[in-house]
Structure formats: structure tokens, C-alpha cells
Amino acid sequence: GAGVSQSPSNKVTEKGKDVELRCDPISGHTALYWYRQSLGQGLEFLIYFQGNSAPDKSGLPSDRFSAERTGGSVSTLTIQRTQQEDSAVYLCASSLGAGVSSYEQYFGPGTRLTVT
Amino acid sequence: AQSVTQLDSQVPVFEEAPVELRCNYSSSVSVYLFWYVQYPNQGLQLLLKYLSGSTLVKGINGFEAEFNKSQTSFHLRKPSVHISDTAEYFCAVSDPYNFNKFYFGSGTKLNVKP
Numbered sequence: 001g002a003g004v005s006q007s008p009s010n011k012v013t014e015k016g017k018d019v020e021l022r023c024d025p026i027s028g029h030t031a032l033y034w035y036r037q038s039l040g041q042g043l044e045f046l047i048y049f050q051g052n053s054a055p056d057k058s059g060l061p062s063d064r065f066s067a068e069r070t071g072g073s074v075s076t077l078t079i080q081r082t083q084q085e086d087s088a089v090y091l092c093a094s095s096l097g098a099g100v101s102s103y104e105q106y107f108g109p110g111t112r113l114t115v116t
Numbered sequence: 117a118q119s120v121t122q123l124d125s126q127v128p129v130f131e132e133a134p135v136e137l138r139c140n141y142s143s144s145v146s147v148y149l150f151w152y153v154q155y156p157n158q159g160l161q162l163l164l165k166y167l168s169g170s171t172l173v174k175g176i177n178g179f180e181a182e183f184n185k186s187q188t189s190f191h192l193r194k195p196s197v198h199i200s201d202t203a204e205y206f207c208a209v210s211d212p213y214n215f216n217k218f219y220f221g222s223g224t225k226l227n228v229k230p
């Protein structure tokens with residue numbers, strides 16, 4: 001079946017511009033995660049959605065970052081007034097969100113963001 | 117917050133040799149532990165996980181990992197590696213107070229040479 005998809009695969013933007021990154025999770029997965037992977041770093045947790053519950057935004061690095069998930073499916077990560085330090089690969093993952101299988105995350109291919 | 121340490125950023129090894137990739141974490145309370153693998157130009161995929169029970173966990177492609185609570189470690193091992201195992205490996209640990217939140221290590225690049 002279809003996996004997690006992300007778009008665009010690559011995004012180059014000028015400093016100060018806003019960007020939107022999109023994630024389509026696996027159908028039926030209620031949990032959705034956003035991570036950031038900077039060069040030479042591990043995956044940094046950004047935000048987590050579970051069903052209709054309020055998202056866990058504790059990993060968002062600043063108020064320039066926001067995310068929403070519409071209809072419990074597609075999610076958009078928005079970065080306002082981009083800075084060069086925002087350059088990274090942004091990864092989305094989804095999971096079943098219930099039972100022991102909820103802990104297995106399925107990752108998308110990522111969006112490589114470059115801020116010039 | 118949980119801290120996950122993968123001390124080796126790169127591990128070169130010859131084909132058919134054994135390998136161990138190290139992972140240590142900071143929390144001494146119960147957590148869930150995972151290894152993910154990222155092959156070149158592919159997304160991350162789950163290799164194995166420890167939730168409870170036997171401390172030796174077997175995963176895909178002949179990999180296994182051992183949970184050591186006293187040492188807060190979850191090292192990944194394979195007795196004989198193949199060229200196709202060349203990839204980046206990430207250790208992940210759940211938040212001890214929210215098992216649906218995860219912290220990842222910085223990754224270890226395994227380079228298998230012929």
C-alpha cells in the first residue's frame with residue numbers, strides 16, 4: 001500500500017519568506033509526527049498529533065513554526081520568516097496510534113529545506 | 117527530556133565481520149527502545165524494538181539488540197554483515213512519561229567494505 005508521502009521533496013527559499021511543507025500519512029494512521037534532521041544531527045522532535053487530541057507542540061523551536069492537521073489526515077508544517085538555521089530535512093512519520101503497534105513509526109522521504 | 121547518545125558517528129567494517137553499534141540513553145525509568153535504519157536515498161524504517169519481556173530482541177536482516185537496564189544501553193549487533201547493510205542507523209527512545217513521544221540519537225553510519 002501507499003506509504004507516507006511528503007511534498008515538496010526539495011524547497012529552496014529566501015531568508016524571511018514563509019514556507020509550507022505537506023505530509024500525507026498512511027491511511028488509517030491516527031498519529032502523525034514531524035521531525036527535523038539537521039546536518040550531522042539526529043532527528044529532533046517537533047510536534048505530535050494523536051487523533052482529535054490537542055497536539056504536543058513541545059518540540060517546536062520558536063513561534064515561527066506551526067503545524068496543523070486537517071480532518072485527521074493531511075498535515076502542514078508552516079515556517080514563517082525563515083532563517084538560515086531552519087535549513088534541514090523535515091521528516092514526517094505516522095503510526096497506528098493505538099496498541100503496541102502504535103509505537104512503530106512509518107517515515108516519509110522528507111523535505112529538504114534550504115534557506116538562502 | 118530524554119538524551120540518546122550514539123557515540124560512534126561512523127563505523128567502517130569489512131564484509132562478513134561482526135559489528136556492534138552503541139546506544140545509551142539517560143532515563144533510568146521504564147522506556148521503549150527502537151533501532152531504525154535509513155538506506156541511501158530511502159526513508160527510515162524500523163529495524164527492531166524493545167517494549168518489554170526478553171532483553172534480547174531480534175529484528176529484520178539478522179540484526180539483534182540487547183536491552184541493559186543497569187547500563188541504560190541498547191546496543192545493536194550483527195554477527196556477520198553484508199555490503200547491503202551499508203546504511204545509517206538511528207537509536208530511538210520513548211519519553212518515560214509519554215510513550216508516544218520519541219527521542220532519536222544522532223545516527224551511526226555503517227560502511228561495509230568488500
